Every structure is written in C-alpha cells, then in structure tokens.
Amino acid sequence: MQRMYSEPSNKTPQAPGKLLLDYVYAHEMALADQVFLTQPLGNGQVKDYTWAQTMDQARRMATHLKSLGLEPGARIAILSKNCAHFFIAELAIWLSGGTTVAIFPTETAETIRYVLQHSGASLLFVGKLDLWEQQALAIPAGLSCIAMPLAPATPFESWDTITRRTAPLTGRVMRAASDMAILMYTSGSTGSPKGVMHSFAAATASGVGMRHYVQQYLGTEAEVRMLSYLPLAHIYERAWVECTALVNGRSRIYFAESLDTFLQDLNRARPNVFASVPRLWLKFQQGVFQKVPAKKLDRLLGIPLLGRLVGRKVLKGLGLDQALLAASGSAPIPPELIAWYRRLGLNLMEGYAMTEDFAYSHASTPQFSAPGGVGLPLPGVQVRISEEGEVLLKSPGQMLGYYKQPELNAEVFTADGFFHTGDKGERDANGLLKLTGRVKELFKTSKGKYIAPAPIENLLNAHPMIELSMVSGVGQSAAYAMVVLAEALRPRVGDATVKAEVEQALGQLLKDVNQQLSDYEQLRMLVIAPEPWSVENGYLTPTMKIRRHRIETAVQARMETWYAGDCTVCWA
Secondary structure: OOEEEEOOHHHOOOOOOOOHHHHHHHHHHHOOOOEEEEEEEEOOEEEEEEHHHHHHHHHHHHHHHHHOOOOOOOEEEEEOOOOHHHHHHHHHHHHOOOEEEEEOOOOOHHHHHHHHHHHOOOEEEEOOOOOHHHHHHHOOOOOEEEEOOOOOOOOOEEHHHHHHHOOOOOOOOOOOOOOEEEEEEOOOOOOOOOEEEEEHHHHHHHHHHHHHHHHHHHOOOOOEEEEEOOOOOOHHHHHHHHHHHHHHOOEEEEEOOOOOOHHHHHHHHOOOEEEEOHHHHHHHHHHHHHHOOHHHHHHHHOOOOHHHHHHHHHHHHHOOOOOOEEEEOOOOOOHHHHHHHHHHOOOEEEEEOOHHHOOOOEEOOOOOOOOOOOOEEOOOOEEEEOOOOEEEEEOOOOOOEEOOOHHHHHHHEOOOOOEEEEEEEEEOOOOOEEEEEEHHHOEEOOOOOEEOHHHHHHHHHOOOOEEEEEEEOOOOOOEEEEEEEOOOOHHHOOOHHHHHHHHHHHHHHHHHHHHOOOHHHOEEEEEEOOOOOOOOOOOEOOOOOEOHHHHHHHHHHHHHHHHHOOOOEEEO
16 A cells, blocks of 8 residues: 655645746845855955846846847756856846756766757856866867856857846846756766756745755744855756755855865855765765774763864864754765764754755655654655555656656656656655665575665765775675775775775674675675776766666676685775
C-alpha cells in the first residue's frame, strides 16, 4: 500500500500572479541603493552592485539583446563561473524575452558543443573561466558571443562596450507564468545531459518557498548573507541562492574569487546562510583535523563551557561563526558528519531535491532533523512511496518536461502526475524521509541479493582518512569498496610507517563497517584508489557526484587479481 505525505494546500509557497520579475522590479524601486552583489576583483579588491546598478546593467544588455531580433523564448547560453554578471546576464535574458541555458564552467568542449547545439542557442555569454583555451574549440562558427567582465581574452565584443553605448530598457517587461525561464542541463553521471525545462511559475514557487524556509531561522527582517560558489549551472545554487535572493530582496550575495582564496572569501562574507555539498563539508572537517587532531578536538568539545568556546573558534576559522543556517544537499552526507558540525554549534540541516523539481522538495527543520534523514516535504510538496520503495513527488517547482525528449516525459511521470525520482526511501511516523539508495545503483553479488551502495559509502566516508568511496562488486562473491584517501594524507603514503598506519586503520574500519551490515552486504576488501577522483579526470560530475560506471570500467581489468589475493586493504 502506498503512503502519501503532503503539506496542507493553503501553505503552497506561491503568491498568485506574482512572478520573479515582479519581485525584482519591486526591489529595484524600494531597495535601489542597497548593495545586492559583491564581486572580488583580485588583490583583495571588490566591486559592489546595488539593486539600481544591477538593474541598470541588466536593462542595458536587455536592450541590446532585443535589438538582435531573436525569436520569443530564444535560448541564450551562459558559460561562466559564479560571478555578479551571471545574475545580471540572466536578468537581461529574461527582460529581453529569452530563456537561460547555463553551462558548467568545467565542462569539456564536447559537452559544451552538445548543449549549444541541442538547445539551439542563439547567443553565448562567456564569463569567468579557467579552461577557456580548450573550451573555445566548442563554439560553433557564426554563433554570436559576448565577453562578460572577468572573462579570459576573447575576440568577442565586451559587455562594458555594449552597455556603455546602449540605453536601458524601460518599463516592466512581463513574462507569463508558463514561459520557460531556464533550460537546465543535468550534469549526469551517465550518458548525455538532459535539458530540463523550468517555467517562471516553478522558479518563483521555489524562491518564495525557500525564502520562507530561511526566515524560520533568520527572522523576516534580517538581511540574508550568502557566498555563491557552488556552480550556478546547477539547480541547487540557482534555486537556493539566486532565486531566493531575487524574491527576498534583502539579500547580499558575495562571490568566491578562486579555490585558493576561498577561506578569505568566506571570511569576507561571514554568511548567515551557507549551503554546501557533502564532499566539501568533509574537506572542511579534514582541514580542521590537520590543525587539531580528531581525538584531541573531541575531548575538548566534551568539556563543559570550554567545548562551546572551542567550537566557536573552529567555526570562526572556517568563516561560519555567524551562520544561523547551514545546508547540505546534492548527495548523501554521513550522519556522523552532521552530528560533528552540530557539536561545533553549526545548525547543519540536510535536504533533498533534484533538478526536475527546481531543488524544491524536502528540508530538515529544528523539530525534525535527525542525522540520516533528509527532512519533511516543503510546503506544497506531495510525496508517496511506491510499492517498490521508490520516492514519487509532486512539487510546485516541477519541470515542464525534458527539452526535445517527449518520450522521456512519459517514462518519468505517473498517470496522476507524480515524478519518479529514482531514489528509494522510507518514512517514519512523522513523515521524515530517509533515502536508502538509488534504484538504478542497486546491484547483486553472486549471493543473489540486492545491495544499496549509498548507506555503506556513508559509513566509510565518515572516517577521517577517507575523502570519497564507491561500493561495487556486480556478480562477484562479495562486494568491495574503492576509497580515495584524504587530501592531506595522500602525499605521505610513500612513507612506509604512514602506509602501515593507513592499512591498519582501514583494516579496522572494514571490520567495524562489516559488523553493521547483513551477511550479503559485507565488504570483501577496501581498495585504495591510485589517484583522487575529480571533475577534471572525469570520475566526478561537476556537482561532485561519483561517476560509478566510469570508475568501475577503469578498474575492471584488475578486479580478478584483487579477488584472487588475500589482502583486505589493497593498493590499486
């Protein structure tokens, strides 16, 4: 029997008739002189953009875009790292009647070419990038391009040149609720990315709902300070940072300059709301352990009064001492990691959503925030668990469908309009959702029972020596796990003493984890990956999810040797 959970319909976060641009126009008038965006320029310098300046820039570029005579709803692409002009370019696209297509700034030329062609992009904004030399090869001959501020050297006309000579678009351009605002290409762990179509109604519903969620922690009058650094080409950042800020108005968005300056950028922003992904929460923890050994910190945190001061000092070092709300999403996070941050005094909440529902699905609350659970349905979200254990959703942020792939729409929606998430889950009596794995990631060993890798990976990832893990073993006598060692540990394993310590610690971890698993789930061995998994080498998606098939294929030739040997901790 299927169980249904939903919030009362009168809580649905959608003000009838009011869309994102209506909120933006209101802020342009009421908050004209308030700083909205803060962009680092290098060498400690920043440039602030007030609401009035943001909209002046957007309106000037919108005039230019309209002068090009593009079709209504024309797809206009942005290839850029996060920056102030990403926000401004998107506003210009919407004001001109277009649809935004954002491309991950780390994508290969092959994927960029595919997205530009598949979307039928009429124009491309090129922004702040690290890999432009290779990516430039993907730009089709004849495609109009504009170089945004902070872009690498290009032959394209610059944003500043265009806006200096162009008058701002006047009046209030209105877009229909059903108009496509964003064509969002999923990063995908397999196959070509799919184009997810999102309307202004969906984007607005998510922004309004997320503002309400944030205000539970900050109050209705507080300024929201956030650092934008997760890719804006991904729905998580676009929804929880950009669209929430566009609706809220009283928001100050800071941007990160680079990976090297990240802590400086974070300390400049001192965010009171901070969102991240499990891999980065883990890296922050490992960075702390480099300065204070885990056992010593644990002992200090356990001392009354002193523990609170120590936790506060650690958070201040991370730039998170003013964060009233911290969020983790995009992938499962070990419950132990959430508990560790809460001991420090950080209000870390886990949530759950996906591209297809505009990142508007589930979030933890102060009352329901158990580590290991991803929260309750957000207002307006309807949920049920299928007979097979799959989570099915209806969300105010639900997509219009997949671009140019109507056959997929029929596959992913039930007859009554619920979306097949592909995630397996279960709920407690309060409706708190716990995810138990991906439907398509379940695999069988020769013992014939299905194994869900994600819960086992969470047990492994909680260990301070491990950065990432992948559980596999299709058709083998038992499952195994491949692990990537923590960044600070990797350079030291050439030392025989350190290597022996790693083998001893991971051997004990294997025993501890196996004690928590059913017989058929237990791991035969831990295999230490020869190199870290990254976006650059193709083992991670741009949103830090592991590409299982890619990793499994890469190690396939060595599997027989590992299983034939007698090691429980193997070096690949």
